[in-house]
Amino acid sequence: MxxxxxxxxxxxxxxxxxxxxxxxxxxxxxxxxxxxxxxxxxxxxxxxxxxxxxxxxxxxxxxxxxxxxxxxxxxxxxxxxxxxxxxxxxxxVNLVLPEKHNEQEDQQAYEKKKRLYDLHRDAANYYYRCLKTNQSGIEYLLKRGISQETIKTFGLGYATADWDRLFGFLKTKGYSIEEIIASGLVLVSENNHHYDRFRNRIMFPIVNPRGQIVGFGGRIMAGDAKGPKYLNSPETLIFSKSYELYNLNHCKKFIDEGRILIVEGYMDVISLYEKGIKNTVAALGTAFTAFHGKILERYANEVVLTFDGDSAGAAATEKAMNILKNTNLNVKIVILPEKDDPDSYVQKYGFDGFNDLVSNALTIIEYQLRLLKKKNDLTQTDGRLNYGNEAIKVLKGLSGSVEIDYYSKMVAKETGINQEVIRREVIRSKTNANQSTGINLNRKEPADTKIPKAYEKAQQLAIQYCLKAPDSIAAFPGEYLTDDFYQRLLTSASERIQEDGKIEINRLLSHFHDPGETQIIVELMMNEKEVSRIDYQDALEIMKRFYNKAQLGQLSEQIKRETTNGNDDEVAKLTNQLIEMKKMMKDNGRH
CATH class of the missing domain: 3.90.580.10 (Zinc finger, CHC2-type domain)
Structure with missing residues (x-):
């Protein structure tokens, strides 16, 4: 786009x-x-x-x-x-913005999306009306502490137990079968029968920041009901779980202190909203992604991870934490009691109790040190020493001397090890890490080979173009790349091109586990600066010139070595190659 x-x-x-x-x-x-x-x-x-x-x-x-x-x-x-x-x-005002530089294609794409937005709005109204006439659904929400006003604010609804009631309703509204299927709200059986995706569930409309309904989440009301507890809309032309955050459309109006709370579920968001805590969002039935982190940077300065207190919540916290620490956001973490989630906690302790919890949220370093304490018995010498060594590994990620001093003091208090010893070890480990990795850890060329900035920029621009125009990947000259990460990225991207010619981003990201690499991919994909075909070709030319110069340098070095070794035949062969390459570069230069 x-x-x-x-x-x-x-x-x-x-x-x-x-x-x-x-x-x-x-x-x-x-x-x-x-x-x-x-x-x-x-x-x-x-x-x-x-x-x-x-x-x-x-x-x-x-x-x-x-x-x-x-x-x-x-x-x-x-x-x-x-x-x-x-x-x-x-x-x-129903204006069509150019996206494909083709008026007819623009209009067709716009109409498809507009019809899906309209369809989802009509479906939301349908579910809302169904809830108003379903006593069990209303009673379920009221028992969960959700008021009629909040039900209306979030547009909560109910999907009946009927197999095709929504399908029939949408047909009466004039939508074609193709449009209904494209929405993901209706499925087709092997016998070519149409049936509703959501049945006998409380429905949560998912609204994007521009106020458009793009999908739904559905929750079963009874523990003995069949199917997953939560069910979400599939990926469609207007909806991707990796990009959307539940309640961001409301939350953005209540970010007075630049802070957003991130929770796991729809009911967590709504229960907190009901109690007056309105700066809250949730990922949509999927793991938190780097795209979510990028979106949150637009709205907040600080995010507070407030996931469930069980082991699954701890795992989700660690994954989200590792993604968010590569953003410009200040990240804090709330630790809930093991059997609580934000919904249950705010029901027990109310607005003040929950805010007290948030005000005592831990920094990432405090959270990591707390996990280390749980893994080591600090009443034993071995436990204290292991904790100290592992804590030093955590602290070496700090950049400022003030932070290093502060957390060194904290570790010293827990272990009895002298604070200055811990601080010195942190600085020493940071220095060793920098020396061992160096700047060119992923480069193929020797460490003393300097990559011109113009060439680095050309590589980034070329990769960005390929990710947005995947048909160019097959012909991309991979030998021009000096970064192993870029080579792996293009290889993975080429394996994840869908039938519509686009790259399946979720599958691509799942191939990369390093948060730093994931962040680079997100920035490349979300970079809104357009790279034209001409820009791409110019980038390839820059890369080609550098690649050829590097080849010339290698040939010259080989000639020197073979000359020293007295291998005249090899020198003659390499010299001919050198002459041919220079001639080729000269000819290319004329054109």
Whole structure:
């Protein structure tokens, strides 16, 4: 999906969205002369100082100084990056943004997505109406402490036990069988019978940050019911579990302190919301991904992992922690009692009790040291020594001397080992690690071979193009790559190209276990700067020139060695190769 839009396209979106209409959807405006005024939504004030000009199509707050056009307003109020804000406004007025540089294909793709968005909205309304007439569903939610108001806020619904009731409803709404199947809400049996994916379940609509329903989660109400406890929509044209976070559409409005809580389930989110804790999101029935981390960076400065207190929750915490520590987010971790989850804990101890837990959340280092303590008996000498050695390995990941000093003191207190000894060992282990790995750990060339910045940039650009245009991978000259990681990435990507020609990202990421490598893949895939075919060809030319120069250097070194060894025949052979290569490079240079 391209991230570049011409000035004409951007202007057409701005012109189609009257700023007064848009702003009025978020706050009360009163006309004063040729302008409109209201209380600023971006800071607390008693006197209205937020002004919107219909004539200039601009807004400005004379209190806090914010201002801009309709796009910047949506970016601020919805916490969206520029491109998503542009799409938000385009969707609001049914404008088609160019994505494929082909008007007919653009229109077809837009219509397919629009129909799926409409279908999901109609399905959500259907489920909501079913819940209103289902006493057992209402009673289940009320017993879980969920009020009627919260049910309405989240659009909770109910899927009946009937096999094809939703299918029949969607057909009456005018959707084709192909569209219904594409939604993933209806399946086809071997006998070519259509049946609903969700049956006899409480339904949770999944809403993207732009307010569009993209999928559903369904929970069984009785423990003895058949099927998994939670069932989610499959991947579709408008929905991917690796990108979406449940409740982000609500949560982004309540991030006053730049903090988001991450929990495991739908009911965790809703129970916390019911108790007044509204800055909460959940991954959608899948492991936390690097894409989720990248998305959270847009909205928050700090995330607090608040997973279940059991062993599964601990495993999920460790995986999410390893992903998030490679972001710019400050990461904290809450440890719940073993038999509790956020839902049960907030039911027992309420708003204040849960917030006390969050205020005492651990840093990543504190959490890792706590795990080490559980694995070692600190009443025994061997246990204390092993804990000390393992703790030093953890602390060597710290970058600042203040942090090293602080945590060294903590370890010293637990073990009785002198703090200065621990601090010195941490610094020594950091130095040894840097010396042993070096800058060129994954490079094929000798460590003293310097890679020009232009060549490194060309490699990155070429890889980015290949990931977004997978048909180019087969012909890619892999010998041009100096980084083993890039070679493995392209090989894995080529094995995960789907029938539609796109790379299956979830399967690709599952092949890479190193958080650093995963982060690089995410950045390449989510980089919104478009790489054209011409850019790609230019990058290949740069790589080719460097590769040929490196080959010349190797041939020259070989000639020197064979000359020293007195091997005249080999020298003659290598010299001919050198001459041919220089001639080829000269000819290529002319063209």
């Amino acid at each position: 391209t991230a570049y839009y011409s000035e004409e396209v951007i202007q057409s979106v701005v012109e189609a969205n009257d700023i007064v209409d848009v702003v009025s959807g978020y706050m009360t405006l009163k006309r004063t002369g040729n302008s409109y005024k209201g209380k600023c939504p971006f800071h607390n004030e008693k006197t209205a100082s937020f002004t919107v000009s219909s004539e200039k199509q601009l807004y400005h707050c004379f209190g806090c100084g914010v201002g801009g056009n309709v796009i910047t307003f949506i970016m601020e109020i919805e916490k969206l990056p520029f491109v998503d804000a542009l799409k938000f406004l385009a969707a609001r």
